[in-house]
Amino acid sequence: MRRNKKSQEKKKYLLRKESSVDFYIHNSDKDKIPSKSMEVFYNKKMEINRDITISSIITYNELFNPESLIILDSMAASGIGSIRLLQECKNIKKLYINDLNPLAINLIKKNLELNKINPSHVEVTNEDSNLLCLKLTQQIKLNLKRKKKTKRPNVIIIDPFGTPSHFVDSALKLIQKENGLLCITATDTAVLFGVRKKACFKKYMSKPLHNEYCKETGARILLHFISKIANINNLGISPLLTFYSSHFIKIIAHTYQNKDKIYSNFSNYGYIIHCNNCGHRSVYSSNIVKVPHQCPSCKESEITEYAGPLWIEKIHDKEFIKRVLFHNSNSNHFTKKKVNKILSLISSEIDMPITYYNIHLLCERLKLSQIPKIDLIIEQIKRIGGQASRTHFDFLSIKTDIGINELQKILIEIEK
Secondary structure (H helix, E strand, O other): OHHHHHHHHHHHEEEEEEOOEEEEEEHHHOOOOOOOOOOOOOOHHHHHHHHHHHHHHHHHHHHOOOOOEEEEEOOOOOOHHHHHHHHHOOOEEEEEEEOOOHHHHHHHHHHHHHOOOOHHHEEEEOOOHHHHHHHHHHHHHHHHHOOOOOOOOOEEEEOOOOOOOOOHHHHHHHOOOOOOEEEEEEOOHHHHOOOOHHHHHHHHOOEOOOOOOHHHHHHHHHHHHHHHHHHHOOOEEEEEEEEEEOOEEEEEEEEEOOHHHHHHHHHHEEEEEEEOOOOOEEEEEOOHHHOOOEOOOOOOEOOEEEEEEEEOOOOOOHHHHHHHHHHHHOOOOOOHHHHHHHHHHHHHHOOOOOOOEEHHHHHHHOOOOOOOOHHHHHHHHHHOOOOEEEEOOEEEEEEEOOOHHHHHHHHHHHHO
16 A cells, blocks of 8 residues: 555656755646646746845845844745755744645645755745735734734745736735845736736836837836835835846845835836937936927937836845855855856946847847947947946847947947
């Protein structure tokens, strides 16, 4: 009987490894494209997301909250991210591992057992993410009335299949008010990148643009949305790390309560205008009345589009990125080299202006016979007194503080 049971177990589950953690997935999910049709959701391509999230939480623990952490992984699926956190982050006081899918709960428990995790500081829950956040928030309020101190989660991870927009409000009601950490993933990139404009209006209350720099625009729309929901909950957020990879956007931000800072940071919201005729783009803060209807560069009328409202200030924190890069470099993550490349590019673009220029598209538009090396273009921009860098959003693009007309002149000069 025992042999039959073990044989059935082997047929039902498939053993996988990520970083230093062994875990099971359902055998029936082995060759499936990651989707809701899976028994328990697992996406190998999101390993890079988990790597950066873990390094970011360790960095947050050092820079913002040196005490032991209370973490909520609100949509844990197979539990691989949570189990890796328990193995790699040594300062966790309590970890809530939650998923709505009962099959996921069984798999999480099996994976905890496989990795010999002591369950004393782990609570596995089978709840809707919003409902769990609201229940925990209510419990904290009741405990305060009874003069019983209960700490809020320092870190909340929101990693849904699709949009995170439905889950941000309840998370902000629960999270530690001062210097809490939000780790939010969005995989509905077609919405944020302007392929599905109406859906973007509906989910994020913002107008996207589907053009060469739509990945950055989408990230800034998501940041603005999270920040506005924070404002509704009497909080502000400061982005520490914003990145795009493959098919998702990740926002890592910390919270604050200072009302004056919240009010002053309304200037972080604004609009991008874009001219379809010449490719000129510029940024305008809060007041949409000031946005011109005519392109300031080519003076053509009725060809200027806009994106927003969105976040128009810095989307990364220099010291935070430096520490995340350090922790990733000293990890045993399988994606270490790729993550280091992304973080190094982010470090170089921190002080660069919004949006970027795809060099291949520009050369095609100018009908140039060859595409110059990006490093050469950056060198020429700096030679004339401008600033430029590569960008992690698009490896074929650059960010620069010179205008499109000056950039085109440089490309033509290099061609000559």
